[in-house]
Amino acid sequence: MKIVRIETFHVPPRWLFVRVEADNGQLGWGEASLEGHAEAVDGALEALRDRFVGADPRRIEDIWQIGYRGGFYRGGPVLMSAISGMDQALWDLKGKHYGVPAWELLGGYVRDKVRAYAWIGGDRPDDIAEAAQKRRAQGFSAVKMNATSEMGYIGAPQFDDVIERVHAAKSAGLDVGVDFHGRLHRPMAKQLARALEPLGLLFIEEPLLSENPEAFSAFAALVSTPIAMGERLYSRWDFKRFFESGVIDIIQPDLSHAGGLTECRKIAAMAESYDIAVAPHCPLGPLALASCLQLAASSPNVVIQEMSLGIHYNEGHDLLSFCQNPDVLTPNAGYLAIPTGPGLGVEIDEAKVRAAHETRHRWRNPIWRHTDGSVAEW
Template sequence: MAPGLPVPFSPAVSRRSSTAGCWWSTPAATCARLRGRQSSITHACSNIRTSTCYSAPCPARSEAPIRARASSRRHRSTGSSPVATSGAAVLINAAVATCRQTLQPKNVPSIRSIETFAVPPRWVFVRVEADDGTVGWGEASLEGHAEAVIGAFEAFRDRFIGHDADRIEDIWQTGFRLGFYRGGPVLMSALSGLDQALWDLLGKRLGLPVWQLLGGCVRQKVPVYAWIGGDRPHDVATAARQRQDQGFGAVKMNATADMGWLDSPRSLDASIERLVAVRELGMDVGLDFHGRVHRSMARQLIRAVEPHRPLFVEEPVLSEHLEALAEVTRGSAVPIALGERLYSRWDFKPFLAGGLVDIIQPDLSHAGGISECRRIAAAAECHDVALAPHCPLGPLAFAACVQIAVTSINFAIQEMPIGIHYNFAEADLPTYVRNAEVFRVEQGMIAALDGPGLGVEIDEDRVREAASAGQMRWRNPAWRGPDGAVREW
């Protein structure tokens, strides 16, 4: 038998049979055998990749020495020597120590700095640098609340400067749980941007796209749709034709302008006219009610648009009205989508468990970043619910969405924030990116981003210049009805 290999089990010798006279029953033979096992364990441990191993658990169940039990049943029945068992304990614990030492992480960089940049039109970029010089970027944009999100990063700096940069899940759990007051749009947007940046950093350090770190892609191309407005009418048909020329086969628009608790049927007629104008171009249309339509009107509007087969209806009522959502969508064949104002898997839980939604739309810059949105996508798959991430933001948020899109089997379609009227007057999707060609749309799809990390190369000089100039503080439009009362935007 080759040295260093474990002794094979012999059916001819049972545990209870006498082993007197057998060569493996002597203390010397037992120790020799265990030395071979130690060698095998050490050899196996040395071949384990440890670049992302942190807690380094040893296969052994306990660090405590294995004590010989001279009076044990085994010694009494087999006649084996307690001295041999004691020697085995020494050798096994030596192997455990060697294994544990081998599994310790090597060359894991620490977080050196965390920076935030408020840049036009309404975005917050996050830059994380490790002490080996690797840089990762993320996006923590929360429309209209940039100052609050930037303030949340003070606590993150206190907690995570000096932390192992590769321990992304530990950082996520720490950032989420140790604040005590958890969740909500501000804290979760900050955590989202940090999470994206850490994944980008890890991918760049390893020279791999994030989707590869998530287990590889299930698709090579991502279906996308573009926004065409429709807030307060306008020639949505013209905007849709422009999107067609850009390679899009699907668009999304607001279903209606602001609407009161009880509004004129004329507002419903106007919504149908706009929908029909775009559908006649042969395009698929997602209708965004934007939570601005109240129960009594939402029920009517969903029934009115159903014959024209929209791709989905988004936020038919505000997400906090679960009972209203169930009522207004009951009996309708139109797929219901929502999720941009939900911030964690726990927020999505009642919608999935209650069967209230057909498509979930987590925002990668609001709902915990890549780490959490991957969990949300998996939860949706368990309920046979599709995934269509929300993204009216910047290039980093969009790139993060693509990582989830190509690794989630229940992904359906991705919002692409190019040419959105909120943005393009000051900056657009390619403005702060060196490799804007990755955003090319062909036949309604973009290719998976193959570059390391998130797959986009940020122009850091331009970001710093734009941030130092001082961003105009973007605020949501303030809408009021004919009577002067404030209305949902």
């Protein structure tokens, strides 16, 4: 079997799908979405086409190694997202070729379902009480929200509104994770963490940017709330220093950014040896989520799964818009079932994808500024 075609599709609202076709007609789909940089990842996939058209798609590990190590420059969000989309598509193709789910090829499943959580509140969190009630009505038992909008390095702490929003969500009977989104710098992050400590949060996510690993130890000493991070780490080598530091409780690799199913399975296994939980980052599309569920099926330390159903980014098209079998990714009583179909278990409506690509998206995140005009973290 040989790869004969590797195609990419810019699918709204902000996704990049990868389609791999073999000479026997077998297909695999993956997702290389890197929010705001689809064009750059598409360019990186040009190099992978040169490498892998003509390769045996069943040799997933070998293809991964060449994709990562076959050039002098490696790592980072663009190159690793390209590898991720290709890798997901290969697992999808191989599973379909043998008629089994990807998790069967990874050693079999360790669970029947995984707990899911949904987003509420948007980039500048508001209407939390109403949104929390809606998620509760959908069957979710856990949600995540942004802690704040833009914040400077210092200032008079005004965290009452943050605490009020958390209380509003918890009053709906939900467990709540709070995402700092890397928006806070060390002085304010410490104060907000202290303010949130009594609230019994599910986790605090990305309280500091991952490029400041030395600050995590000091931050961790201030709170007993579990600390989650990792959506801006792109390989097991990026995660290694955080495992060794002993201050991270939950890692959040993104299967469309961190090397696909192949690499994230290895990252999860490394985390298991440090007694660290895994909660994959996934505010993306159906193929990314389906890949996450293959990881959840085969990795014992996956504890909860993010999903993008109905989030504020999904304008015009939602998580299930391009699925022919949407029930596979539809939560039930706050859980997502492990897919049992071959490959990633999701059937993509190819005609609809091709039509959407005709008016390809150019999604960009907003640029925020402080009151003094300087650029703020988004």
